[in-house]
Amino acid sequence: MKFRLPHAGGIAFRRRYGASPLHLLLVATSFALAVYAGVRLLKADTFGVALWFVGAALVHDVLLLPLYSVTDRAAQAVCGASCARDFVVRVGVNHVRVPAFVAGVLLLVWWPLILRRVDHFTSYTGLPADGFLARWLLITAALFGASAVVLLVRMWHGTRASRRAARARARVRKARK
Amino acid sequence: MPAAAGRASDTEPEPEAEAEADETGPQWPTRLRSAWGTARTAGPPPGPARPDFWRSPLRGPWLTSVLGLVLLAGITILFVTGLLSYAAYNPDLAAVNDQTPDKGWLGFYLFPWPTSPYWLYRVTQGVHVTLGIVLVPVLLAKLWSVIPKLFAWPPVRSVAHGIERLSLLLLVGGAGFEFVTGILNVQLHYIFPGSFYTLHFYGAWVFIGAFVVHVAFRLPKALRAVWPRPGEPAPGTQDAAGLVSPRPAAPTISRRGALGMVGLGSLALLVVTAGQSVGGWLRHTALLAPHGQDPGSGPNGFQINKTAASVGIRPSDIGPDWRLTVRGAGRQVDLTYGQLLALPQSESSLPIACVEGWSTPDQRWSGVRLTELAALVGLGTDTPQVFVESVQRGGSFRSVVLRDNQARDTRSLLAVRVNGAVLSHDHGYPARVIVPGAPGVHNTKWVTRLAFGEQA
Structure with a gap:
């Protein structure tokens, strides 16, 4: 769906600006709202809030992404050059990747409790503050364990299928003789 | 929605439009113009600005659009339930109820909070917090899927493109700010710079304008990328929107597999969180949520906000x-x-x-x-x-x-x-x-x- 201005005016504007006037109007409206709310957001601690806001914009792209990308590459390198050839081993990386991802997002969300960063937790809520780390470790163990079981089953099916195929090939060869 | 970059004139023949702009555009000093021209023709410097730096065969408009549409639905619910939560405090009634006395027009929608149904706030706020937590893997995956756009070359292609990138700073910064302050607050980890109510409320309004703009610019493209075609377009084409790698590595997981992984992450967060809101025996499944355990037994053995x-x-x-x-x-x-x-x-x-x-x-x-x-x-x-x-x-x-x-x-x-x-x-x-x-x-x-x- 495209909105177009009358031809002559539209082209001239688009040439200078790079998009339709509607684009400018919409963005200007949102910026006005952002400034109205932003002034109030920054009022108490301008530098601190600005730092958090920009930091929140960058934390994934500049910190998390390089971290998990390098880890993922490393995991792929661990299974070596054979990965590219052997389908089972290449797919095997997902059996590490998936549980690591799930355990990772659990830690990313709940790290203040898991790593016991909240000193007043028990005094505020009357609930024990220990146990989050132990439960996260057990969940992580269960995730990797379940993934290992699934991999074993797949490998067993794979070897059984390839053994059956080998037997079938042998039979064919024998029959031809 | 394919985020970042991409101007509205994407459908027009690119080289012609640019040549035209050079002839009749604003008269810049010659040296600046020639430097600009050199920078543009030289192409991106080595590194992430080169399209072939990003090698995942998963990236493309289809994946980005699916994640974007999930976020569109989810964030809309988060914003509405958030506004309801703000109204539930009756901030316009008295100064002691009002954590944000400077709100001005941002409280335009306030209404007397009803007492029926008596479980209303329990549901709206349970949905707000649980859904926010469940969406974390989707948000991360969305940001991963559009990373080549962050380094797109040239960094600014036109006034419109520059303005849109500024809007994306508000979008991504606002989303991160809202998720981080919310997630820290539910764990009582008050390390953010100020009152939670002030930061989360005004932050939401800074964010939502950029969100609406982004949806308006991208929703039609996202719908086109998802519905007619399950695969991704060829790299470098108009439809690829700068997301499809021109030098893809051998795939180690399918696109659906990757979506499944993200979904599994969300499901895991749902399982270890929702019980603190649902209560009953399900509370014991909220293994990592702050209120996943009972503080005691007997008639008074239910959740405490702040102890005496x-x-x-x-x-x-x-x-x-x-x-x-x-x-x-x-x-x-x-x-x-x-x-x-x-x-x-x-x-x-x-x-x-x-x-x-x-x-x-x-x-x-x-x-x-x-x-x-x-x-x-x-x-x-x-x-x-x-x-x-x-x-x-x-x-x-x-x-x-x-x-x-x-x-x-x-x-x-x-x-x-x-x-x-x-x-x-x-x-x-x-x-x-x-x-x-x-x-x-x-x-x-x-x-x-x-x-x-x-x-x-």
Whole structure:
């Protein structure tokens, strides 16, 4: 769906600006709202809030992404050059990747409790503050364990299928003789 | 939605449009113009600005659009439930209810928070917090899927493109800011720079403008990328939107597999979180959520927001010298604990639902109706709003103003017992307010004064 201005005016504007006037109007409206709310957001601690806001914009792209990308590459390198050839081993990386991802997002969300960063937790809520780390470790163990079981089953099916195929090939060869 | 970059004129023949712009565009100093020209023709520097730096065969408009559409639905629900939560505090009623007195026009939609259905806040806030947490993997995956756009070369292609990138800073920064402050607050980890209410409320308004702009620019493209075709377009084409790698590595996981992984992450977060809101036996499945365990057993063994000790309640504050003062219409009545118990007692089954997203199932409260107490000062019919004050010395929410619809509701009590037992100190002994549908902190504990028809 495209909105177009009358031809002559539209082209001239688009040439200078790079998009339709509607684009400018919409963005200007949102910026006005952002400034109205932003002034109030920054009022108490301008530098601190600005730092958090920009930091929140960058934390994934500049910190998390390089971290998990390098880890993922490393995991792929661990299974070596054979990965590219052997389908089972290449797919095997997902059996590490998936549980690591799930355990990772659990830690990313709940790290203040898991790593016991909240000193007043028990005094505020009357609930024990220990146990989050132990439960996260057990969940992580269960995730990797379940993934290992699934991999074993797949490998067993794979070897059984390839053994059956080998037997079938042998039979064919024998029959031809 | 394919985020970042990409201007509205994408469908026009690129080289012609640019040549035209150079001929008739604003007359810049010649040297600047030639530097600009060199920079543009030289192409991106080595590194992430080169399209072939990003090698994942998964990236493309289809994946980005699927994730974007999930976020569109999810964030819309988050914004609406967030606005409802803000309204639930009745901030326009009295200064003590208002954590954001500078809100100005941002409170334009406020309305008297209803008392029916009595589980309203429990549901809206449970959805707000749980859904926010569940969306974290989707948000991360969305940011991963559009990373080549962050380094797109040239960084700014036109005025429109530059403005749009600024808008994306508000979009991504705003989303991150809202998710981070919310997730830290529900874990009581108050390391953010200021009051949670101020940051989360104004932050949401900064974010939502950029969100609407982004949806308006990208939704048609996202729908086109998802519906007609399950695969991704060829790299470098118009439809690829700068997301498809021109030098893809061998795939190690399918696109659907990757989506499944993201979904599994969301499911895991749902499982270890939702129980703190649903309650009952499901609470034990909330293994990592702050309120996934019960603080004790017996009639008072349900969730506590702030313990008596943590807000400085001393035994002498709630001992034999405790009095309940009821004021209104120029009259005042002081009641001892015994006199309060001697008044007609009523029962109502109501939950406690906190802004932090946890709640309790219905508890059986018994105590004196607020209308009954208002009747002591002659305001039993057409009971007005009431200022409720706790013996609590400091901290926020030591007092609150309840609106007339809340004071008049026959289920609203000054409770003295719960589930058949006397209130524990942590649940507000000797007397606490319980109002249907109100946020947890409006159910003031350790109440010492009720002033009907007063602001503060």
